[in-house]
Each structure stands twice: as structure tokens, then as C-alpha cells.
Amino acid sequence: ELPTDRPRPAVQSHRGAKVSRSLKAELADALADLARQEGSTLFMVLAAVFALVLGRYAGTRDVVFGTPIAGRERTELEGLIGFFINTLVLRTRLDGNPTFRELLARVRRESLDAYAHQDLPFEKLVDELSPERNTGRTPIFQVMFNLHNEPVQVADFDALDATPIGIDRGLAKFDLTVSISELQHSDEGGLFAHFEYNSDLFTAATVSEFTDYYVLLLETFVADADLRLNELPSLAVPQRIERADWTGNILTHFGTWLSRTPKAIAVSSGRSSLSYGEVNQQANRLAVRLLSLELTMDSEVPRIGLIAAPDTPLVVALVGILKAGYAWVPLDPSWPDTRLVAIARDAGLGAIVTDPLLVDKAHLLSALLLPVIELDGKVTADDPQVTIEADALACIIYTSGSTGAPKGVMQTHQGVVTQVGRYSQALGLSPADRLSGLSGFAYDAAIQDIFGALLNGARVCLYNVSGCGNMAGGRSLTENTALLTALVADSITVVHAAPSLYRYIFGGELNCSHDLSSVRLVVLGGEPVRRSDFELYRSRFAGGTRFINGLGLTESTLALQFHADMDTRLVGQSVPIGDAVAGLSVALLDDNGEPGWCGEIVLTGQGLSPGYWRQPQSTAERFGPGSVLRTGDLGRRLPDGHIVYVGRRDEQINIRGHRVEPAEIEAQLVTLAGVADCAVTVVERQGDPWLIAYVVAAVPHDQPVAAALLDALREQLPAYMVPQAIEWLAELPRHANGKVARGALPKPRFDHEAGVGPVPARSELEGKLQSIWEEVLQLETLGVHDDFFSLGGHSLLATRVIARIRDQLNIEVPLINLFEYPTIAGFAALMTHLSCRETGPDSRDKLISVSR
Structure with missing residues (x-):
């Protein structure tokens, strides 16, 4: 997905804004000529460049976006009144360093394949793929692209000049929606691009830069369609400092x-x-x-x-x-x-x-x-x-x-x-x-x-x-x-x-x-x-x-x-x-x-x-x-020439500024008594990296004491290389070549069996919340940092938690707060914070005491 200027909210608000750009007639004509030369359409050319810009900003070679289709491919439907529009999902792969001409051929094939299956309702596709649902984003794709090539009728009032004015609705259905219109009947001609964006996620400056780069690449490929993707220009070239004479010992x-x-x-x-x-x-x-x-x-x-x-x-x-x-x-x-x-x-x-x-x-x-x-x-x-x-x-x-x-x-x-x-x-x-x-x-x-x-x-x-x-x-x-x-x-x-x-x-x-x-x-x-x-x-x-x-x-x-x-x-x-x-x-x-x-x-x-x-x-x-x-x-x-760090190509991890090879930890861990096999990886917990050791016991159902294993590692390794938790597995998941399938390792539980005891409640409020969670989740030993949804919680159980808080604590809390603060510690801190603001003038997000 696109990198956002602001954290994605738990629930979409659909607040939006827009940025618009006009593309000159000369560029529009050149794009249309390129489309004809390559046996494609103007939409395919525009979509190919758009996919490339998405890939550059998102740092991926596999781009997915949606596009609407009229759904009137049969002539007898053209005159009927009704809503036939469907949504197609276009997937473009940017790997292999192709020329733009080769990329356009890919997009042409993918578009034609999509058109051939346009009768499949998008809702049916969602049901079949069953992606993980999230209230903060739309399923399958978050970016929509569309070309309006229907004739634009310009109003003629004889002596009066009429100019179309776009209406900013202040809404955005998706993270980003790009609509391009052909100005077929205007004096200047050309294209008009409308970029509607979610203002909770992006700033106007970011979207403006996105449009600038889109136009730059359109102009670039019109001039040279044989340019390869690794030769793309940048919006700006970072300044380099000249090297002085630093030689010798x-x-x-x-x-x-x-x-x-x-x-x-x-x-x-x-x-x-x-x-x-x-x-x-x-x-x-x-x-x-x-x-x-x-x-x-x-x-x-x-x-x-x-x-x-x-x-x-x-x-x-x-x-x-x-x-x-x-x-x-x-x-x-x-x-x-x-x-x-x-x-x-x-x-x-x-x-x-x-x-x-x-x-x-x-x-x-x-x-x-x-x-x-x-x-x-x-x-x-x-x-x-x-x-x-x-x-x-x-x-x-x-x-x-x-x-x-x-x-x-x-x-x-x-x-x-x-x-x-x-x-x-x-x-x-x-x-x-x-x-x-x-x-x-x-x-x-x-x-x-x-x-x-x-x-x-x-x-x-x-x-x-x-x-x-x-x-x-x-x-x-x-x-x-x-x-x-x-x-x-x-x-x-x-x-x-x-x-x-x-x-x-x-x-x-x-x-x-x-x-x-x-x-x-x-x-x-x-x-x-x-x-x-x-x-x-x-x-x-x-x-x-x-x-x-x-x-x-x-x-x-x-x-x-x-x-x-x-x-x-x-x-x-x-x-x-x-x-x-x-x-x-x-x-x-x-x-x-x-x-x-x-x-x-x-x-x-x-x-x-x-x-x-x-x-x-x-x-x-x-x-x-x-x-x-x-x-x-x-x-x-990035399009401006700067580089963003995105991870490692090997298993090396970074713990608070220290580069750590899991193999070194694993080599020490597997020598300890009671350990048959192990794998070490890192997960993010509460914004911090945690080292997790997945261990297979030498004797099933006779696991060594986790704390003893960690103590033994402290005798061999620096503190930053000692895992913070141990997870016991019957066996490690492996690929066909025998290597550990680290992506298939289960999510850590962070409980007492994992080597890290649950953090007990530290206040009366945390204690009461802990009792409610244990009752609803039917679990016994929860810690204040355990994630409600990671422990099996879902929206229905969340409503029961909120109901019990209302019944037992006489406090009304919005359900959305539990999604935003899914740990006892975080939820208790939020309740304490909001309760301190009850006397303030704005009561929109405050706790409400319920009379009994």
C-alpha cells in the first residue's frame, strides 16, 4: 500500500480533498499516438504509467488497483436505464526491468483478461478471496483509477461564457481515486486529471508531488518508450558534497x-x-x-x-x-x-x-x-x-x-x-x-x-x-x-x-x-x-x-x-x-x-x-x-531520489541499533540441555522489536524451564542478543529445501508458557479490566500487555467487554476505543486520561458515568 503521511485510523472516516492537474493537448495527442502504435488504448497507456508511479511510491513490483467498467458490452443494453457498473481489479507486475513498451504490452494483456471477465461481480470476487477484513481499509485494493472518455458537453448560453467548476465534496471513497477526463470539446483540448485523496492519510503536498511525478513519467515515455524502468528520472537530484583530501593515516x-x-x-x-x-x-x-x-x-x-x-x-x-x-x-x-x-x-x-x-x-x-x-x-x-x-x-x-x-x-x-x-x-x-x-x-x-x-x-x-x-x-x-x-x-x-x-x-x-x-x-x-x-x-x-x-x-x-x-x-x-x-x-x-x-x-x-x-x-x-x-x-x-530502508534480504535483524544474526543465537541455544531444535526471529510489540526463540524440546511434553534457558544464554551472549520470550513448538515449519519457514512461525502468545510471565495488574482499574477480559475470553492468566484480539477476541466479544464495563464500572466507553487500545494497560490509561477531562468543555470523546 502507499506510504501515508499520517497513521491509518482504525475506522475509515472517508474525509477527503482533491488536487487537479491539466495535461496539455500536445501531451494528450502524443499519448494517444503511442497507444495506437502499440495496439492499445489511451486508458492502457495512462494505467501503465499510473501502476509504475504506485510501484515507485509503495516500493513494490506487484501493483493492484481498481477500475470501474460500464457493464454495457452488449448493444441492447446501451439504451436501458439502470446501474450496470462493475469494478475490475487490475494487477500489474513491474519485475524484470522491462522497457515501457514491454510494460504497456503487459498492461494490455492484463486489461483484456479483466474485460473478458467483467461480468463477475466484484462482491463475488471478495467473497471468494475472503481477504482479512479491516475497518481501516477497503478489501483487495485501496486505489481506484478511471478514464472518462465520454463526450463532455459544454454549455452554450450565447452571450454568456460558462466554465465548469468542480465541486469538492470533502469525501474520499478510497485512499486515492484518480479520474482523468478527455476534454474533447474544449478549445484547448488535452486531459484533465482529478486526484481525490483521503485527507486522514495524505497531505495536499504529497498528492501534488504524486501528480507531478505522474506527469513527468508521462512526458518521459512519450519521448522514449524504450526507456527501461531502472532508468526512470527523479523529481530532484540530491545534492552531493564534493570530497576533500582525506588521505593518510x-x-x-x-x-x-x-x-x-x-x-x-x-x-x-x-x-x-x-x-x-x-x-x-x-x-x-x-x-x-x-x-x-x-x-x-x-x-x-x-x-x-x-x-x-x-x-x-x-x-x-x-x-x-x-x-x-x-x-x-x-x-x-x-x-x-x-x-x-x-x-x-x-x-x-x-x-x-x-x-x-x-x-x-x-x-x-x-x-x-x-x-x-x-x-x-x-x-x-x-x-x-x-x-x-x-x-x-x-x-x-x-x-x-x-x-x-x-x-x-x-x-x-x-x-x-x-x-x-x-x-x-x-x-x-x-x-x-x-x-x-x-x-x-x-x-x-x-x-x-x-x-x-x-x-x-x-x-x-x-x-x-x-x-x-x-x-x-x-x-x-x-x-x-x-x-x-x-x-x-x-x-x-x-x-x-x-x-x-x-x-x-x-x-x-x-x-x-x-x-x-x-x-x-x-x-x-x-x-x-x-x-x-x-x-x-x-x-x-x-x-x-x-x-x-x-x-x-x-x-x-x-x-x-x-x-x-x-x-x-x-x-x-x-x-x-x-x-x-x-x-x-x-x-x-x-x-x-x-x-x-x-x-x-x-x-x-x-x-x-x-x-x-x-x-x-x-x-x-x-x-x-x-x-x-x-x-x-x-x-x-523515492521519486525525489532518496532511498528508504525497507528491511533485509537475509535473516539478520536489528535490535535497538545492534545488528544481530539469529544463527549465532540459535547456535548457542541448540547446545543447551533439553533443546532439540530452535529458530530465532523478531516481532514488533508495542512499537519495540522483541526477540522470540521458537524451541522444540528434546523430549516431548518435558520442556526445560524457559527462564533457565534464558539465564544460560546470558552467560554466552550480550544482553541485546538474549530472547525476550520462548515459544514451544512440536516441530519447526520448514520449506521443501529444509530451511525454516520463518514466515510460518506462529504469532507469539507472550504468556507464562512462553518464558515471559504475564504482567499483573498494577492498579485497581487494571485489575477490574483484567477480570472482565478473563471472563469474556474464558482465559485465566492474562497480562496487562496482552492483545485482546490476539487472544481470540473479536467484535462480538468486544461488545460484551464494553457492556460489562458499563454494568460493573458504571462507565460508558465507545466500542471503537477497544479496537484502538486492545491491551488492558492501554485501555486503562485511556480511561484514566479521558476521565480527567470530564469537566472540560468538549465532551465528545469522554467517558460517561451511567446512573444506576
Whole structure:
């Protein structure tokens, strides 16, 4: 379906508006000529282009829309008075990258097939297909297209000029209805297009853009009917930023600012701050200590594990490891010890660097007989004499792996410099900026924050979001108000965060002390960004603040960006990820490797990762010759040229900014006692992603305790990779090739048998509602977050719930409220909210107390 500007209401209101466009006679004549040349009709040409526009906006190659037909194919019916109109459903496939001439042939065949069956009533088709009924949309199709080619009689009043005036009824039967009329008797001729739209879903600006693109494609194909679909023009070409000279190793660029502003603050935290000069001298001290270990090279420079809290020593460690000519491997202290040991072994670490807060954690890896170097804050003035090539390994960042074990993503000095250069140019970073350090340093986003500051003479302010290390004297900022207060106190200019953290920080109430006027950029990435995130930005930040959404994998750090301001108009409920940043090109490839407007996002350019550490097969699968990266992410290109993220082509999922391979979780889960088989997937619950493990017990009817399985996983996996619920199945559904049919996995129940106990009622009102639901649904242990309709509720049972609320609580609630708020928690919150407004002047949507 078309992406909407506003959320679809539970029940259609049919409120509508219209946008109209005139098409000049020259274009109309050219379209008619094209139709004659191809043995089709004007309707077929117009419908083919219309299907193409729908496909571009909806991001699909399978388009369905309705069209009315007169139903008078027999001549003896022409003179009869009566309503013979029927509705046909036209389905157009846009796959295979055809030329428009070939697409028109498809539409011609499909239209003729539909005409041959025009006597089948649309109501009968609905009965036979029996689609899921929804009060918020019409069945089978939501878009209607029609061409009126009947003669238009123009009134002639001799001396008076008469001009037809369209009447805006303020109604819309469908999401979008397009009616095109041939102006056969007007002086100018041509076509008149009338776009009637549901104003609850779309804005006038969106529909106007839709009409502009429709006209653009009509003009395009009239000029060249052999143009292929992947060559379609865009309404606007995104501006590209010219690439500056960002070459060499990381330390060269750091040294530029060290020599210019040695006393400028480079990094600060709740505990301390360090200038560029102080970072350099403490890093020299660490480099000398590392070099004294006399580590030997193998195929790459020595790798050094780094385990540290988000504090100033972290930045000293990063620079010091690089000054020794070595590469850093981040070890997140929140990860289980078994995972840290596995990474240390896989990377072949030569030593571990840590800060005083986490020295005990570092020594837990002593079983590997690795030397542990504790940062002591001492300084060495002289830089170590080490030659560092631009293509030398700078870091290995471990992510979730599809083979069942974490995989290391390599990056070189030149790769880091290139990525930071692109980030710096796109954001216009300068020494005056203060960048937020909200991301864990074991993730690629930290490269943008830390080196985005250090290579631009700016300051990075680190925040202990996770409470890591119990920073005595510092700030453990796990509470959103404390985080917000710290950001304000540090006069942050660039806020960079994962969307889930951004919502947590800025989604609450602000007070007068939370002055965000210093923020000039809000930068989001790591997980899909919603339209509500953009609206939050507009409500929280000053008028000059800009909004940036981007896509960046660990393999590329930064790939695409979308820039917006307070006046930017979005289309649909998602925020685009934009277009490729300077120095990169992007293509959307379909399953056949053909470029088009939707498909896998494939990057080409410099600065990409050289591949995966000691995994040549995985590297060959994702990386191609000529600096090509197949991201596995799916996107669709909007008519304005920007790209929208639509999902993955594989099973990889995104959990609060972390890319997770279900295979790694499954590999750990299947080794646990009592588990014969399993599959892990993600579902959305209350707007948040939930990891669900579907498990087959080794012994039927003798299932292990779900909580025990989850506890065992916590010993092996990071917290964000531990499923939030377990569903027990007799067997996993599979395709004919033996692979798990993830689409056939049942919907989770989220009950106590699934490993997550039902959340009990937390108030008297929730308790009363719970009793009513249990009685109506004939269930015993409901939780306040259980969905009424997912538990077997339907409209008839919903009326019984409303009746019992009226009888037992003496309150009248509209039935529609239960469809809008189908959980006990949500329904109780609504009742509480509305009851607080009873004394207000508008009683339209209030609860009504019923006298007894």
C-alpha cells in the first residue's frame, strides 16, 4: 500500500480533498499516438504509467488497483436505464526491468483478461478471496483509477461564457481515486486529471508531488518508450558534497590539530577532561609500554584488546595503540566473559589495555596468558618513531556472525580517515563543535564520535549510558533526565544516537533548565527511524537545528545520509536514509542483479572494510572486486531520489541499533540441555522489536524451564542478543529445501508458557479490566500487555467487554476505543486520561458515568 503521511485510523472516516492537474493537448495527442502504435488504448497507456508511479511510491513490483467498467458490452443494453457498473481489479507486475513498451504490452494483456471477465461481480470476487477484513481499509485494493472518455458537453448560453467548476465534496471513497477526463470539446483540448485523496492519510503536498511525478513519467515515455524502468528520472537530484583530501593515516590528521591547538580540550567526561596535548603525551606513554612487549607481526600488525569505561582513558588508549603501530580490538565490558575470551582468541591478541576501573575484568582473561597494561595517567613527551602505512590495519570490530560465532570486521587507517572525512564534510564539523559520545566504543558509531572530534580539532564528550565500570566520582547516566541534563551542561552541538536512545533521552518532559539551543545537528542511525522521531525533533529543538538520518554498517561506517530541517516534508511513516555520501555510489539490485528502484543496497567506493578477519568465504560473499559491498539491506528509491530502508534480504535483524544474526543465537541455544531444535526471529510489540526463540524440546511434553534457558544464554551472549520470550513448538515449519519457514512461525502468545510471565495488574482499574477480559475470553492468566484480539477476541466479544464495563464500572466507553487500545494497560490509561477531562468543555470523546 502507499506510504501515508499520517497513521491509518482504525475506522475509515472517508474525509477527503482533491488536487487537479491539466495535461496539455500536445501531451494528450502524443499519448494517444503511442497507444495506437502499440495496439492499445489511451486508458492502457495512462494505467501503465499510473501502476509504475504506485510501484515507485509503495516500493513494490506487484501493483493492484481498481477500475470501474460500464457493464454495457452488449448493444441492447446501451439504451436501458439502470446501474450496470462493475469494478475490475487490475494487477500489474513491474519485475524484470522491462522497457515501457514491454510494460504497456503487459498492461494490455492484463486489461483484456479483466474485460473478458467483467461480468463477475466484484462482491463475488471478495467473497471468494475472503481477504482479512479491516475497518481501516477497503478489501483487495485501496486505489481506484478511471478514464472518462465520454463526450463532455459544454454549455452554450450565447452571450454568456460558462466554465465548469468542480465541486469538492470533502469525501474520499478510497485512499486515492484518480479520474482523468478527455476534454474533447474544449478549445484547448488535452486531459484533465482529478486526484481525490483521503485527507486522514495524505497531505495536499504529497498528492501534488504524486501528480507531478505522474506527469513527468508521462512526458518521459512519450519521448522514449524504450526507456527501461531502472532508468526512470527523479523529481530532484540530491545534492552531493564534493570530497576533500582525506588521505593518510589517522595520526597524521590528529597531529594537525595537536600542533595547532595543543591546549584545546579533546575529550571530557563526568570525571575529567584532557587537552590534545595531554592525550598525546599519555598516549605516547602507552605506546612505549606496548612497544616494550616486542610483539611480532603475522599477516597483520599486532592486535591489542581494549576494555575500558567511557572515560578519558579510553581515548588515550585508542591513540596510544595506534601510535605503537598496532590495531585495537574493542572488548565491551558488558559482554559475557566467554564471548570476550572467544574474541581474544579469534583476533590473536598480543596484549590487553585497560583502565583502573576495569582492571579486574581484564585479568579475567589471564587464562590466555596475555599481558595486561593498566593505564596510569603518566606522560611521555617524545613521540615513538613508528612508520604507519595508510593501508595498515587500524581496528577489528566484532559483530554478530551468521556462522554461530562473532565475526571481526577489519578497517584500515585509510578507511577510518575516509569515513571520518565524509562524516566531517556532511556535518560541517569544526573545532567549535562538541560531539556527544553516547555509543559504546565497541561499535562503529564510536569511530564517528571520537575520531570525528579528534580529526577536526573538536571535543567529544563521553557519557556512561550503560553504567559500565561503576565510575566512582563520575556520572552513571542511565536515567534519561540525567543524560539530558549532562548534554545541556556540556553545550553539545552534535547529538548522535541510535533512535531508541534518542527517544529515551528526548521523549520525556523538558523543563526550563533543559536549553537545547546549542544543538545544531541531531544525527540518528543504527536502526530504522520513524516519522515520530522527526516530529520529536521538531518539537524539542530550536528552529535552526538540522536533522540527519543515515545508514552505516560496520563494514562501511557511513554510507547514506538524509538531511532535513524544520520545514522538510516527509512522505509516509518512515524517514528516508537519503543517498550515498561523497565518494560512494549506491545501486539497488534485484534478485537477478539488475539495478532498479528497489532491491539490495550495494555500495561502491573507497573507505569500505577490506573484509572479515580470517573469514575469506564470508568476505567473498559480501565484498566484490572494485571496492563493492553487498550490504544485505533492502531499500527503495523515492521519486525525489532518496532511498528508504525497507528491511533485509537475509535473516539478520536489528535490535535497538545492534545488528544481530539469529544463527549465532540459535547456535548457542541448540547446545543447551533439553533443546532439540530452535529458530530465532523478531516481532514488533508495542512499537519495540522483541526477540522470540521458537524451541522444540528434546523430549516431548518435558520442556526445560524457559527462564533457565534464558539465564544460560546470558552467560554466552550480550544482553541485546538474549530472547525476550520462548515459544514451544512440536516441530519447526520448514520449506521443501529444509530451511525454516520463518514466515510460518506462529504469532507469539507472550504468556507464562512462553518464558515471559504475564504482567499483573498494577492498579485497581487494571485489575477490574483484567477480570472482565478473563471472563469474556474464558482465559485465566492474562497480562496487562496482552492483545485482546490476539487472544481470540473479536467484535462480538468486544461488545460484551464494553457492556460489562458499563454494568460493573458504571462507565460508558465507545466500542471503537477497544479496537484502538486492545491491551488492558492501554485501555486503562485511556480511561484514566479521558476521565480527567470530564469537566472540560468538549465532551465528545469522554467517558460517561451511567446512573444506576
